[in-house]
Amino acid sequence: xxILTNARLILPDAVLHGTIILKGGLIAEFQPGPSHAPGxxxxxxxxxxxxxxxxxxxxxxxxxxxxxNARWPSRSAFLAHDAQCAAAGVTTVLDALCLGDxxxxxxxxxxxxxxxxxxxxxxxxxxxxxxxxxxxxxELPAEDMPKMLDPVADHPLxxxxxxxxxxxxxxxxxxxxxxxRMRVKQTNWDEAQVxxxxxxxxxxxxxxxxxHRAWVLDRVAGRGLPVASHDDESAAQIADHAALGIRIxxxxxxxxxxxxxxxLDVPVIVGAPNxxxxxxxxGNVSAMEIAQAGALDTIASDYVPAGMVEAAYACAxxxxxxxxxxxxxxxxxxxxxxxxxxxxxxxxxADIVRVRHHAGLPFVRAVWRQGARVA
Numbered sequence: 001x002x003i004l005t006n007a008r009l010i011l012p013d014a015v016l017h018g019t020i021i022l023k024g025g026l027i028a029e030f031q032p033g034p035s036h037a038p039g040x041x042x043x044x045x046x047x048x049x050x051x052x053x054x055x056x057x058x059x060x061x062x063x064x065x066x067x068x069n070a071r072w073p074s075r076s077a078f079l080a081h082d083a084q085c086a087a088a089g090v091t092t093v094l095d096a097l098c099l100g101d102x103x104x105x106x107x108x109x110x111x112x113x114x115x116x117x118x119x120x121x122x123x124x125x126x127x128x129x130x131x132x133x134x135x136x137x138x139e140l141p142a143e144d145m146p147k148m149l150d151p152v153a154d155h156p157l158x159x160x161x162x163x164x165x166x167x168x169x170x171x172x173x174x175x176x177x178x179x180x181r182m183r184v185k186q187t188n189w190d191e192a193q194v195x196x197x198x199x200x201x202x203x204x205x206x207x208x209x210x211x212h213r214a215w216v217l218d219r220v221a222g223r224g225l226p227v228a229s230h231d232d233e234s235a236a237q238i239a240d241h242a243a244l245g246i247r248i249x250x251x252x253x254x255x256x257x258x259x260x261x262x263x264l265d266v267p268v269i270v271g272a273p274n275x276x277x278x279x280x281x282x283g284n285v286s287a288m289e290i291a292q293a294g295a296l297d298t299i300a301s302d303y304v305p306a307g308m309v310e311a312a313y314a315c316a317x318x319x320x321x322x323x324x325x326x327x328x329x330x331x332x333x334x335x336x337x338x339x340x341x342x343x344x345x346x347x348x349x350a351d352i353v354r355v356r357h358h359a360g361l362p363f364v365r366a367v368w369r370q371g372a373r374v375a
């Protein structure tokens with residue numbers, strides 16, 4: 001049994017200054033005021049929030065390839081990734097692995113194959129600090145995507161599917177001039193080479209995207225998995241996806257798309273770095289403006305696990321504290337049909353994060369997963 005006392009408990013509908021008791025891997029009860037029980041941990045007024053549920057992180061990719069042309073051993077990278085997630089308070093993490101290459105990031109396919117293997121083995125070992133699940137990101141214009149998805153579509157650790165289109169001229173890359181500059185810098189190709197690849201990708205998009213989208217939806221239809229679209233840019237796109245049963249909008253790139261999603265009761269996921277950095281690194285809509293418009297449902301780490309707590313507290317003035325904390329806990333848990341976590345409530349999993357504030361910055365001091373201290 002673990003007793004955390006002298007804490008500010010951020011409950012779904014209230015803030016309670018008191019004590020939380022963890023027993024048998026579950027939240028046992030709350031008590032107002034301090035506990036004088038032997039062994040009770042004095043939280044010194046720190047916040048206690050549920051363990052974070054991260055529905056989209058590319059952090060594994062950054063551990064696999066910490067520098068250009070420097071690939072790290074995959075299992076070592078996975079362990080480093082796991083440690084970073086736990087230290088950030090993320091007790092449930094959906095590792096977002098890309099299926100399909102558009103010719104610029106060819107090592108992503110290897111990261112996918114290694115990641116599925118390592119996650120499967122490490123999950124079975126019981127040695128991970130955080131619980132790791134799979135978020136399969138299906139690159140619709142990639143011709144190799146279906147053959148990559150088919151063998152893993154029924155994997156028991158798959159918790160989410162997203163369909164995305166990173167073709168030049170649409171979504172995140174709708175600004176062609178910005179896209180060309182990015183690819184020239186990344187590849188050291190000249191502009192003419194990049195333009196030739198752009199034309200190839202545009203032709204491929206027209207040819208394969210509709211069929212691939214239909215195939216993905218049909219392939220996973222029987223599993224009842226949440227399916228998200230990615231980088232939505234218009235109200236029409238949101239409506240078209242919703243009609244197909246794609247009822248999550250991940251990282252919309254315009255306010256029009258975010259507001260259209262809200263109007264259709266389609267949850268919107270934004271990236272924590274967009275909030276912490278003060279805007280999109282790609283020139284897209286500000287996630288804070290989405291929060292202020294009341295259209296933000298869930299904050300994902302995107303590529304910085306430590307950003308989730310900071311982003312949520314930054315949104316508290318716009319959303320209210322309980323709603324802001326729910327955006328990294330209860331809302332993503334509900335999105336992924338995980339009804340046993342995400343809230344401070346007796347009987348739910350004792351996934352708990354202790355947060356202290358210093359000079360206006362929240363930081364994670366301790367983390368428990370199913371009642372066991374992991375960070």
